[in-house]
Amino acid sequence: MNLTTVKRVLIGEPFPSSREVHERLDKVRALAVFASDPISSNAYATEAIMHVLIVLGSGALSMTLPLAMAVAGLVLLVVFSYIQTIMHYPDGGGAYTVAKDNLGRLPSLLAAAALLTDYVLTVSVSTSAGVRAVTSAVPELFEYRLFIALFAIAVITWINLRGVRESGTIFAFPTYAFVGGVMVVIVIGLIRYLGLFGAEPLPVFRDVVPKQKDAVGFVYVWLLLRAFAGGCTALTGIEAISNGVQAFKPPESKNAAKTMVAMGFMAMSLFIGISFLATAMHLIPEEEESILSQMTRHVAGTSVLYYWVQTFTALILFLAANTGYQDFPRLSSFLAKDGFMPRWMQNRGDRLVYSMGILVLAGLSSLLVIIFQADEIAMLPLYALGVMLSFTLSQAGMSRLMQKVGTLKPGESMKTSVTTIHYEPNWHWKRRLNILGATVTGIVFIVLVATKFLEGAWIVALLIPLLVLLFDRIHRHYERVAAALSTSQMQESELVEVADVVIVPIADVHKGTLRALQYAKRLSRDVRAVSISTSPQMHQRIEERWKRFPKLTEGIRLVIIDYDYRDILNPLVEYIERVNHEEFPDQLITVVVPEFVTTELGGQFLHNQTATILRMRLRYMKDVVVISVPYLISEKDMPNGRRANGRK
């Protein structure tokens, strides 16, 4: 079974390019597809707030709900700002596209770097949180969490390499099952809290003594800001719809906008519900059991409902990780197409997916999971910064676009580099909304960086500019190569001449070298066989063997260079350089390298790789053409050495 077979079994038969189709989603399925990421944040967002507040003691946990509501307000602002984007970029308007169209290269690269960072984190955080949902229900698995997380990433990677399209159906069930399950828990919790229908009241737990008692003034505000920053992780994934407008059934923009509003409300009701109940019961964040699990257990007992919620929490988190596998390769391919990332990031694999992008994402997110030992709470300080920066840039770009709309008269249209805009009567209101959105998310971004800086945000703050720098360097490389290869300014007469000289390095006279010499003679009248001799015996042996083939060697100059060191490549390369620079400057010279190849497993390992190393060194000499004349020794040819000369 060779590698190709293994690949076929794992990945499946290749798809022809013509088979690419775009599935269109109705709103119910689209909501499920796009909402899994933001809705799944509910598994850890409340916890992220409480995690900070707990240092002030249980009393401070009452601030959870107001902070959750502030986050919810922010979500609504972003949702309504993004509706503008959806309406004006019906072909898909991610932050990268909008920034490129309105703000220029640098902001667009910033947005791209920020988003790519966040997509990697989406996979790491969601997978780790999914594993926590599993281990909260089955504590015995806690010590294997790193292994489970890596396995989950591997499975998601494999599914994506097989190219399962975003088929709404498989997403729809877990998403709605999760939302439904948590909703039921929240409703039961509220009933018990309010004592309706004579329900048993909710348990209220003991208070924890604050670690930091005298938090007043600035310190208190700072802690609140940090807690708020923690809650902002709920905003990740909201922007995904704006990239995928084309996945909706027509009218695409309208359906996408409606879905976005529904998603915002759904995610935020869960968030506020969970935050409310967790505060009401004085729950304390613990490493072994998530807040959501604690809440469900105390509200509904370790019932079927509990396992339902835990199961679908894990599933929706893995689905959220899957959205990273849609977003990262797509954005990478955009960047690669524009020349900011390696070209091969836009190569489609056998199953028409961006295989390289998928593999890069899998590698990076696995690395993060290993570094952070699958602890998503430790990763959260790095998370949500990227998405917040991309909101800011996207909204700033939109306000610029709205300004352009403002210059149009009724009935007029205008083409930007990406989209077409028309006259709109109430453009200035929309523009104000975008400016507000950009300002608020900008401030939140600064808050996020500042409050989480020492906990890990510095990594992202450092990484994003570095990525931008890298994008720029890559772009410059491609520009230079294109200019160097371009034929637009070129005349045919400019082509370099080919010198009539062929050099054949030989170590010994055997069938392989004879074949190379014969080939060389066909190319040129000036063939030189060059042999580096490291001992008098070797010198003599080559001369003797040379004489045995008078017909073939006739007209070939034999150059034997005596050399008192063992590294025979140096004098060889020196000789070739001398011929190139002194005898035939500015012409192409030719080197014929006899190579023998064996098909035996590990056979190549038993020979000095002189030919390979020589080829590598000659690669960097710009006017040297290298000809490899192979001499294949396959196992069936070997027994008696007769059939090995190429005739059967």
Place this chain on the structure above:
Amino acid sequence: MNLTTVKRVLIGEPFPSSREVHERLDKVRALAVFASDPISSNAYATEAIMHVLIVLGSGALSMTLPLAMAVAGLVLLVVFSYIQTIMHYPDGGGAYTVAKDNLGRLPSLLAAAALLTDYVLTVSVSTSAGVRAVTSAVPELFEYRLFIALFAIAVITWINLRGVRESGTIFAFPTYAFVGGVMVVIVIGLIRYLGLFGAEPLPVFRDVVPKQKDAVGFVYVWLLLRAFAGGCTALTGIEAISNGVQAFKPPESKNAAKTMVAMGFMAMSLFIGISFLATAMHLIPEEEESILSQMTRHVAGTSVLYYWVQTFTALILFLAANTGYQDFPRLSSFLAKDGFMPRWMQNRGDRLVYSMGILVLAGLSSLLVIIFQADEIAMLPLYALGVMLSFTLSQAGMSRLMQKVGTLKPGESMKTSVTTIHYEPNWHWKRRLNILGATVTGIVFIVLVATKFLEGAWIVALLIPLLVLLFDRIHRHYERVAAALSTSQMQESELVEVADVVIVPIADVHKGTLRALQYAKRLSRDVRAVSISTSPQMHQRIEERWKRFPKLTEGIRLVIIDYDYRDILNPLVEYIERVNHEEFPDQLITVVVPEFVTTELGGQFLHNQTATILRMRLRYMKDVVVISVPYLISEKDMPNGRRANGRK
């Protein structure tokens, strides 16, 4: 600073081949050079015996001395047997050579495999024991022992790569300082034991309760055998002199023989002295402190003498490790020369040493040290088996040689494949000594394997045959290749024909492909530019660009293959195969691959490696010559794309 500079700084300037000289050693230095390995065994051999006996309680430790004397007797037998080898193989007669000359291929490979295994263990065991000597004196370093051991191996490797020859002087001092120091301790110990000169009597320690009380009959004998097997580690390194006869001043054989006797007596007096005192004081082997260290401390106190002995124990052990660096690469190069190991094992590096052998040894011994966590006591069960097997084979070979000597009449001589033998009057006595040696070491070998089998000897018992198998497979590979390449049966007319066809795969029309086409036109009248098109746009673009260079493309057939998948190499390779098999069967066809190369760091990483992968796939087609026409884009050429076409 590039790699070559780093290499120069670390390894030094290369030596010319003509500079190789053979240093000749006088007996005093030669003893130091060759004795460091067997004499250093005293640092752990007594311990290895006591380690087994202790399970019977302190009472059984009194058996240490008789067992040590049995080992010493074995050493003397081996020494006198080996003197025959030295006298008959003045050019060096390691077990491999002697077995090859007298017993045939399989026994010689067995001996070689056994010795190579032991040489690797010499390095691991000696280094680890050296580190134990250090940590016995400075217990704070105990937890860093693995790191120290690996560092020591790295330093020894570095020294050997620099090619410090076996300069007797640096060996002489630590060896004699160690022997002298331990001798003084033994003499003081004996004086105190006998109560001479009114010396304070030696301390005698409490007894340990036996773990295994009722060891009688077979179990008792078995334990004694195991303890004896432990002591046999003292025999390692004895054979080294037989390989290095040429390192002595003339008369080589005589001097070598005398040195061997001196070495045997010196090593065994230390061994018996240490064993006697350790038993007299009822010392108990401990993990943290070696027996030698305990003995020295109790006899001489923590005095200057104590640190002297510890220091030179460590030094002589590191020197013993160094002998592995002489033996392993030398034997490997013999095997490589005979075609039983990869050819590159006989390559001499810049400093005229067998660099590859040194590096392989360093890698293997480091691996062992890591696996056994630098605990030489745990490694000892693997040790000494190889050397005992090589003794057996070597002595068996010598007895066969003596039989040949017996057929000679006075004054007659006879040449074997390696050496020359003459008439000897008392050949049958010598032969009996060799037979006795072979028998005894053979029995001891079986005892070693049996008693240490479960503790780790099974690894060696498995490894040695596997190595022999590997040697054999390597040999067969080289034989086949030689037969396939051999020109001895070949007629010049047998050479394969070169077809008049050149295929140029092109992805686009740029300066690089134009250069390749131009080169191809020079080679043949039948040039075919083959392009795989994955979309109608691509098809059209290539046709358009093609027409822009009418002069160059005149006479070249443009073949555009439309392909509905992304893996463009498949149709390309298929096309080449079809041309090769259908149009020009049994002829060499030519493929010209345009390649562009950038000198930018990481630049290559930004491009699809299509050309490289194509070359790799074509390598295994036996009648395809591949021509790489490079197009070098160096950074200075790039800015305006003008100077990049090869003309300056």
